[in-house]
Amino acid sequence: MSQNANKLDSSEVLPNIHIPLDYNIHAIPPVSWGGPITVNFSFNLASILDINEPKQVISLESTIRISWFDPRIKVTLPNDNKTQYILFNRNPVDHIWFPDIFVDKAKELRVPVYKIPPSYLRIYGDSQLLYSARVNYDLACPMGFEYYPVDTQECLITFESWGTTTDQMIFLWRSDDVTFNKAIKLNQHDFEISFDNTTLKSFSTGTFPSVTVRLTFRRKLTYHLLRTYLPSTLFVILAWFSMFIPLEHVPGRVTMSMTTLLTLASMFGSLSTVTPPISYTTKLDVWMVGCIVFVFATLFEFTVVIFLKYYLTGLPIVTEAGLERFHAWVNGTEFDDYDDMGDYEPSQLKKTRPMSPHINESHDIDNERTNKGLEARAEIDPTRNKQKRLSRRNNRSIMPFLSNPYDPRGQMSDLGKNGTGLSKGELQPTKARLDQNDANEQSEDQTSSKPFESKEEQKRHAGKVVLAIEKFSVIGFFFSFLVCNIFYWLDIVRTMGQVYQPNNQQT
Structure with a gap:
């Protein structure tokens, strides 16, 4: 760019702004004490448009304001003692020095399209410049779901200098001007906003200033508490009730347990549509698998008890009538009528x-x-x-x-x-x-x-063994599920509020 292109005649903007002819837009404004220039930031979060957990991206709309001093620029204010600055909409921004700022990890930056862009520049009488703009953008936010559905995610909005080092410029927050829209409501999260003052990003080319806004998202447990935890608990209790059905009612007992098991498996599969696609186990996965195991345990216990009942009483699991039918089928014969034996x-x-x-x-x-x-x-x-x-x-x-x-x-x-x-x-x-x-x-x-008395004694002995197993299973099932719930929910309470912090690697 030629030197003439870097200069701005005050008559090209407005007659009440005075910019010297040798003004260089690439030169950092001088500071009276000789140190780096200070750029102050303020931030207003207008809206959280979307939280895309599968893609780990959030969409925001915010207003960003930055201010600095440039003693080379002078303005003439009206004599009404009310106006403190001169307002510009577009032209001066392209002809004055501007901090080289970018948003770290921003995937896409969008400016709302209006007839007049939603931005302005104010120049105060003391040579202070204030630039404000409304933008919305998609920001990459690394997330971890080990504690899902009580996970807490933290997304960082970092404003960083691209080419100016800390020797020439520093960034500071105006602590009284970091705000957010109180009307923002999220369906599945509660959020908090905070800010970090000047942080340094060191690279091989130097150390660069930056400021950071922290958005903390805490997932609401109410959704999964009512739609996942409570129904699955009731299904496990229903499977426990099936253990009170007498052994003679095999269809009723097996049907109740199998229906419960299939329902839990279907519920577990449907959760994949609302949970992020990850390769590791979450707290919700542990809960669902535990419920399925408890329901499966009722079926396993019933199978063992039935087997012991036949084994201890000497009753054949495969009867002679069944064998005769098999041999008749093999020999090409068939039976018309059978008696009770x-x-x-x-x-x-x-x-x-x-x-x-x-x-x-x-x-x-x-x-x-x-x-x-x-x-x-x-x-x-x-x-x-x-x-x-x-x-x-x-x-x-x-x-x-x-x-x-x-x-x-x-x-x-x-x-x-x-x-x-x-x-x-x-x-x-x-x-x-x-x-x-x-x-x-x-x-x-x-x-x-065998003598009739020995068969009766064998049946009584088998009945006592089966009854003891049934009682132990009913009581053991209840207390095992209760103890597992206590440990699980204590762990849930412990992990609530723990923020996932990925290892940021800078290149």
Whole structure:
């Protein structure tokens, strides 16, 4: 820039301002005592437009005022003794010396567009200059959410000199003129404003002056207290109530616990839409995971108790009826009717595979032979259950190879006179076979059955063990959840108000 461009004729602005012809806009105004020039700052926070936690950016609108002395500039005031300064809107700002100031960490700086820009310059009779402007800007604010939802964030608005060092210029706050709009209300935060006086920023090129406004945001706990903590606590209590349901009501107990568990999991997932996307654990995550673990513990306790109940009483978890159904399905047969003991009659057994006439013939012979055997056993033991057990055992001993068309023992190569290939003697169950079956049955009954008294004692013992576990679980669940709540909320109270302070690294 040429020297003529750096000079300003007073007639180009107004006749009542006097700027010397050798005025240099790049030269810092001289100070009578020879030290650095003092630039005073004042700040008014007009509005907090937005707090973008995922992007860690806040949007502000504020009025910034800076003042300094330039003894090279003189003004002629009216003689009314009321006017103390001359007001300019735009022209002089481009032709006088101005402090080189920028806002640190500002991502975008916007000036409201009006016909006349929202800024002015005042020149007082004592050569003091005051510049004021309204701007809004997006400011990067590093945030930490370890204590969420009781976290406290601190955002710094730093006004710093770009090229003038502290040897030539210093910044100071006018302590009586750092204000904010009392009508500012935030939905999720309470905020405070404070200021730091001159701070120094040291770089390889020198030490530069700066002043800082501190905005402290404390999150309101009311939102999550009513929408997260209270509902999740009620769900855990509901899962605890399910432990009072008797063990016999399996569907009701399992349904209540599973519904509660799924609801908590859904609530935990929905919180990701209102919490910042971070890779570490927050206080709210600890709470939600703890609630899910407590509800899962009720299901685990119920599973253990049911298993012990069957184990201690000797009841099979997989019944004989279930095994018979499985074998019937494997062998290609199906059952029409079952009684309360899971037994079936041979007449209710039907083949699903198509069979040739010879195989059907042999199948009829087998049924005749089996029915005759059942009649003989009914005479030995007329009781119903005895007859059913003999029916199953006789069926297993006779049926496998005669009724299976794929067993070579069931293939008829030489048909007898009766067209069956078997003599009449072979159609009748022999006495030796009946005696052998009776002996096997008595041996099986003696080894498998227990005295009635021992079974009753076993059931009573199992009932006492299960009841003790249930009582211990109910009481332990309650006090465990209570103790965890006490420690959790004590930690919440301890961490309230702790400000996240990132390690600022200057480059």
